[in-house]
Amino acid sequence: xxxxxxxxxxxxxxxxxxxxxxxxxxxxxxxxxxxxxxxxxxxxxxxxxxxxxxxxxxxxxxxxxxxxxxxxxxxxxxxxxxxxxxxxxxxxxxxxxxxxxxxxxxxxxxxxxxxxxxxxxxxxxxxxxxxxxxxxxxxxxxxxxxxxxxxxxxxxxxxxxxxxxxxxxxxxxxxxxxxxxxxxxxxxxxxxxxxxxxxxxxxxxxxxxxxxxxxxxxxxxxxxxxxxxxxxxxxxxxxxxxxxxxxxxxxxxxxxxxxxxxxxxxxxxxxxxxxxxxxxxxxxxxxxxxxxxxxxxxxxxxxxxxxxxxxxxxxxxxxxxxxxxx
Numbered sequence: 069x070x071x072x073x074x075x076x077x078x079x080x081x082x083x084x085x086x087x088x089x090x091x092x093x094x095x096x097x098x099x100x101x102x103x104x105x106x107x108x109x110x111x112x113x114x115x116x117x118x119x120x121x122x123x124x125x126x127x128x129x130x131x132x133x134x135x136x137x138x139x140x141x142x143x144x145x146x147x148x149x150x151x152x153x154x155x156x157x158x159x160x161x162x163x164x165x166x167x168x169x170x171x172x173x174x175x176x177x178x179x180x181x182x183x184x185x186x187x188x189x190x191x192x193x194x195x196x197x198x199x200x201x202x203x204x205x206x207x208x209x210x211x212x213x214x215x216x217x218x219x220x221x222x223x224x225x226x227x228x229x230x231x232x233x234x235x236x237x238x239x240x241x242x243x244x245x246x247x248x249x250x251x252x253x254x255x256x257x258x259x260x261x262x263x264x265x266x267x268x269x270x271x272x273x274x275x276x277x278x279x280x281x282x283x284x285x286x287x288x289x290x291x292x293x294x295x296x297x298x299x300x301x302x303x304x305x306x307x308x309x310x311x312x313x314x315x316x317x318x319x320x321x322x323x324x325x326x327x328x329x330x331x332x333x334x335x336x337x338x339x340x341x342x343x344x345x346x347x348x349x350x351x352x353x354x355x356x357x358x359x360x361x362x363x364x365x366x367x368x369x370x371x372x373x374x375x376x377x378x379x380x381x382x383x384x385x386x387x388x389x390x391x392x393x394x
Contacts (some may be wrong), residue, residue, distance in 0.1 A: 078111065091363060093124055097181065126184065130146075148192065228272075278340065
């Protein structure tokens with residue numbers, strides 16, 4: 069139920085203890101965890117060796133300014149360039165977006181890491197956190213490129229994660245540092261920001277990450293804490309049957325729920341399958357917060373790899389079709 073952050077390029081004794089906890093489902097890597105391509109593979113192997121059950125090892129390797137693995141990896145351009153290209157040559161843009169996804173996924177998986185949280189499918193309207201991470205300010209262009217990107221990741225054997233549901237691009241604030249409120253109606257959001265999510269779900273996306281944005285005309289709490297957004301809209305109306313991730317509980321916009329236990333409980337009670345605890349200083353308290361909760365051991369089955377090139381796409385696709393990943 070928790071994907072945790074660790075402090076450095078090697079595991080500490082305390083971090084090995086965390087990996088023994090029944091609720092520890094995986095580890096997310098950042099630049100602080102990277103010294104070289106070979107070291108990433110060694111760290112991934114050490115995480116798996118330290119845990120008594122399979123672990124999801126993940127990263128944000130989007131390209132542009134959000135690329136945690138740099139030395140020895142392709143310098144991937146930001147997604148916004150494909151949106152610009154699409155306006156004059158849509159066929160070429162789709163080919164290039166698919167190739168970008170495939171290259172990213174192949175390199176990440178080749179380092180023993182299962183999953184990159186990609187693609188960003190927010191519609192770009194100058195949000196401080198999103199910027200050129202978004203394909204375009206046109207939801208139909210974002211939708212078309214989302215389909216191509218999901219296809220490219222799947223071709224490389226990696227699950228695709230759509231973020232940040234139901235759309236982070238139409239507010240100005242960066243939720244890492246500030247609360248963000250989107251006052252549009254559900255009808256406006258459906259006609260705009262949800263369009264790429266519908267396309268990505270139709271393309272077979274395996275996971276969705278929630279936004280720490282509040283949409284008061286839809287629900288009083290941020291989307292990741294909202295049963296209406298997760299259960300009623302995402303799972304009910306859109307028919308999504310994959311894994312639902314929270315965004316990082318250490319972000320400022322997550323503080324509205326209260327302390328660490330309140331944030332973890334609010335996400336899980338709302339319908340999130342997995343909570344991201346990216347800051348190591350929050351991990352011990354987060355693990356304590358889930359004591360006594362039932363574990364959803366099926367949640368990550370189709371996302372976890374089997375070594376550097378061993379992700380079983382057929383397993384995930386079967387589970388997705390059968391509704392087993394929920």
